Amino acid sequence: MVGPVVQVLVLGLVTAASPAEDAGIGAEADVACLECHRDPGAEDTLSKSLHTDVACKDCHADLWCDGQGRTDEPRPFEHRRDCAARGAEQCTECHYQKPTQTLESVHHALVADGKLEVAACTDCHGAHDMGKADERSRISKACARCHEKVAAVYAKSVHGSALLEEGNPDVPTCTDCHWAHDTVDPTMGAWRLNSPEVCGGCHTNERMMKKYGLSTAVLSSYLSDFHGATTVLQKSESVERPVVALCSDCHGVHDITKVDDPNSRVIQGNLVKTCRKCHPDATDNFPGAWLSHYEPTLEKAPLVWAVRWLYKILIPFMIGSLLLQIVLHVWRVVVNR
């Protein structure tokens, strides 16, 4: 529905006239436009959108015609996609922050490189039917227009199926992980190194995780392991790729399943294959080195738990005793003098 409206209106505007003086805002001026630019339901669409207070010329200022459809000015763009792609310039008239953020995005970089088919403001928000940003299933459908394969995989995942089939508000959609406006290339080292915190944003939230019976210790248990520690230390370097496993390397990224799904990559039976992606010589004992996001306890990892407790007792005892002996010696020396 969005497509044809946009295309018809933009097509019409390509032949528009020169910018005129401010002919007044509001319904009057809009009615004038709509006399020519008529599309069934166009008025309806506009009045139902969030931009009910915005007039045609507020966005289409460059293309304001003289009522006769004539213009003396050259068109400021070459074709309709060019107009849409550079639409952010119009949006910044009222919206400063988010369009400015898009200037840092991978999408904008591609547009600047000449790939005009890449996402611009109106591709996600709509041109005349813009709704609120939190109609979340609309987001993944918008991204799916270009990123079809990934969206199809996502739709089958535990997150995607909950969003699209149940309208579950707790699961992430594309923009929750990839960010909406300053979307970066997700294969970049810096972004990937930050991904545990992205996952952790929801997976350490007590209230949310309680609903699904999921542990909130997943981030801390990852960070206290070798992989997590390396990730933290690598953040200050500018690395091309992280050298160690991140959440997505084991759990998948768009194809995340529940951990007890028989095809899950992380259930005990499958885990060694996942480890072998980086450790090709791993044998069946090797996955035992990963404490499976559990804090070591007497039941879950008795050896680790015992060693921890040994040192919790030994170190204070040792240092305390030695300090005591020092204090006593110094005291004796002072007393003797």
Add this chain to the structure above:
Amino acid sequence: MSDDSFVRFSLRQRFEHIAMMLLFTILSLTGFPQKYFESGWARTVVDALGGVGSVRMIHRAAGVLFSVLLVTHLMLALAVLVRRRNVSLTMVPTRKDFTDAIVTLKYYLGRAKAHARFDRFDYRQKFEYWGLIFGSILMVVTGIVLLFPVILSRWMPGQVIPASKVAHSNEGLMAFLVVIVWHIYNAHLNPDVFPFDTSIFTGKISRERMEKEHPLELERAEGRSEDEEPGGGG
């Protein structure tokens, strides 16, 4: 240094101590940022050393050298033990060390009239030495597990790897604290030797100190006791 200088440490022992100092420092400097990776200072150190990959390489290289030092030391000690039968090993703890410790504590508390009288190595020095030996063996063994986790997990349960990490990390911390607190006190801050006990570097100790700190050894050296000649110590 007074004229009567006794030889206390051989050249080999002096070299071992310097090598140990150097390696211990490098291992601590590259080990602690890995243990406390979330703190700001850890990131600073890691960046200064060229990133986490570099820090690991340095730590492992120093660890290998440390292992060589340890193994050589133990082999040489074993060789002495095997070759010289009538040896009284001056570093081995005896019952006397326990009684000495009690007497010393009593003395500190004012319940004994005099300090205990020590032989070549007093109970504190033996404690440091054996702590170092056992601690080093633990660090080397757990270090090897952490260096070859894939290979070693063929023959042992995977849980040994994170257990080794905890042991390695905490034993290293304990060793560091013992050196800072106990060893620095004994070698520098102890009023008997302040500011600096140089004997481990020069290899020599004055007669005056021998009288105070190792009177039993002095008696034997000067022929005033009936004990046998001691053999190589630690």
